Amino acid sequence: MFDLLKNKLTSFTEKLRQGLEGKVRPTAEKPVEEPNREINVLGEERKPEEKLQELRQADHRELKARVGIGKAVAGLFTGEVKIEEKDLRGFLEELELALLEADVEQETALQLVEEIQRELNGKKAKASDLNGFLRLEMKKALLKLVETKALDLLGACAKKKPFVVLLLGPNGAGKTTTIAKLTAYLQKHGKRVVWAASDTFRAASIEQLEEHAKRLGVRVVKHTYGADPAAVAFDAVKAAEAGRFDVVLIDSAGRQETNRNLMEELKKINRVVKPDLRVYVGEAYAGQALLGQATEFDRELGLDGFVLTKIDADAKGGTALSLLHRLRKPILFVGTGQRYEDLVEFKPEFIVERVIGG
Ligand SMILES: Nc1nc2c(ncn2[C@@H]2O[C@H](COP(=O)(O)OP(=O)(O)OP(=O)(O)O)[C@@H](O)[C@H]2O)c(=O)[nH]1
Ligand SMILES: [Mg+2]
Known part of the structure; x- marks a missing residue:
């Protein structure tokens, strides 16, 4: 499983790299502006928090679970569905993409996807809002996976x-x-x-x-x-x-x-x-x-x-x-x-x- 995913990620990152060629993409080598000592007079109008907000609102991948028709129908009666590995496949692929596109290092992306898969597999979700449930669970799981002791x-x-x-x-x-x-x-x-x-x-x-x-x-x-x-x-x-x-x-x-x-x-x-x-x-x-x-x-x-x-x-x-x-x-x-x-x-x-x- 690990090797398979790893190979997939490797060829995937290669494709990504090719796809991104030509696009503006800062790298470690990107020349930074010469030290500008005129701090505070750069005419920046946005507050730092507004800048962050703008970054936060940029486009995102659509993360969606694909549940088979039988299960969806069953969900209509019981009100909930049990999430299985096959339901998560497309969802997790999109997550992998989202992580790699955001420059998450490959090994980390792989681990995060695997850990999230373990976390979500077997959980019961409301049939009416499966994707909403998954997104929330995934966010919680990701936050848990990057948790560090805060430093005050x-x-x-x-x-x-x-x-x-x-x-x-x-x-x-x-x-x-x-x-x-x-x-x-x-x-x-x-x-x-x-x-x-x-x-x-x-x-x-x-x-x-x-x-x-x-x-x-x-x-x-x-x-x-x-x-x-x-x-x-x-x-x-x-x-x-x-x-x-x-x-x-x-x-x-x-x-x-x-x-x-x-x-x-x-x-x-x-x-x-x-x-x-x-x-x-x-x-x-x-x-x-x-x-x-x-x-x-x-x-x-x-x-x-x-x-x-x-x-x-x-x-x-x-x-x-x-x-x-x-x-x-x-x-x-x-x-x-x-x-x-x-x-x-x-x-x-x-x-x-x-x-x-x-
Ligand atoms: N856009 C942007 N520029 C920054 C930021 N932080 C620092 N810079 C700029 O980066 C350049 C280098 O900053 P320095 O603080 O001199 O970097 P340094 O690490 O002390 O550099 P050395 O002492 O030469 O190793 C300067 O032009 C800074 O204004 C930032 O958060 N955003
Ligand atoms: Mg310095």
């Missing part, structure tokens, strides 16, 4: 002072911008924030941070380029302790999981300041690449959660489902644009609805 950032910050957060991830994913957005969010909730300029590697990274700091009124603890990032983070924590700040956010240089030196550098920050939260910042549309990378970072350093950026450029959400299902770590926020307020608390319902319809 503000609650955690209230318990420990200073609360130390390390942001890490690949180049250009949006770490520094997310630090600025997170700060705006924390300030809105009355928290005092200090930054550690621990990206001492990329040219102009410290100036980029200082530019944001000026706008947000944040203190930046910095050394010079080439300095030890762990030492910068250590000093920032000390400064926060002395000044009774609530939160320390540590910016780090972008890196690939294959770069040993930079991975060792992160491990050193991890050892020296023992962050309370290690947050991986990744692009929502990076798909399979992100899943592989995040798995490796988690193995090396231990991750506590994710921020998925640029969801405004992706809209599909499959990466989030794969991440939740495979790594079982919470997604704290999603980035919906370049302004400070374009950071929205993540709810799994959004992604599930996005993939299979509301």
Whole structure:
């Protein structure tokens, strides 16, 4: 069963890929806009929540069960039908398609379909609204399958002072911008924030941070380029302790999981300041690449959660489902644009609805 489905999915993804050729489809390689420091003046009119709503309402596959005529007639008398594997076939095929089209990673899609099949098989449903019942059950099952322990950032910050957060991830994913957005969010909730300029590697990274700091009124603890990032983070924590700040956010240089030196550098920050939260910042549309990378970072350093950026450029959400299902770590926020307020608390319902319809 597993192999059969797997083969089917493989040829299916191939067809999908061919079908999608030529269509606009962001990939990990998609060039992102050059860092635009004019945050808040981009003329964006929609609120982040409105953007999400728009994404949620995009077209969806029609998920329908096909019940044989005999069973449908029997259902008319008894008022309910017992769902069997053969009734689910078409429905589950559509679900597979919906998951793959939403960029859910193949192995995850396969597991989700199998688990949902197990969940629904043998259930009794009202004959008058079989499809409605199935959709609801499937949504519940999907939500259960991607369930993670929620992470209450503000609650955690209230318990420990200073609360130390390390942001890490690949180049250009949006770490520094997310630090600025997170700060705006924390300030809105009355928290005092200090930054550690621990990206001492990329040219102009410290100036980029200082530019944001000026706008947000944040203190930046910095050394010079080439300095030890762990030492910068250590000093920032000390400064926060002395000044009774609530939160320390540590910016780090972008890196690939294959770069040993930079991975060792992160491990050193991890050892020296023992962050309370290690947050991986990744692009929502990076798909399979992100899943592989995040798995490796988690193995090396231990991750506590994710921020998925640029969801405004992706809209599909499959990466989030794969991440939740495979790594079982919470997604704290999603980035919906370049302004400070374009950071929205993540709810799994959004992604599930996005993939299979509301
Ligand atoms: N559309 C969109 N753009 C974003 C989002 N988050 C970040 N960006 C943009 O992505 C670009 C890179 O952001 P940075 O914050 O500099 O990324 P970084 O991970 O710190 O990059 P490095 O330090 O070079 O590794 C900038 O142009 C940001 O404005 C988002 O949620 N949506
Ligand atoms: Mg940066």
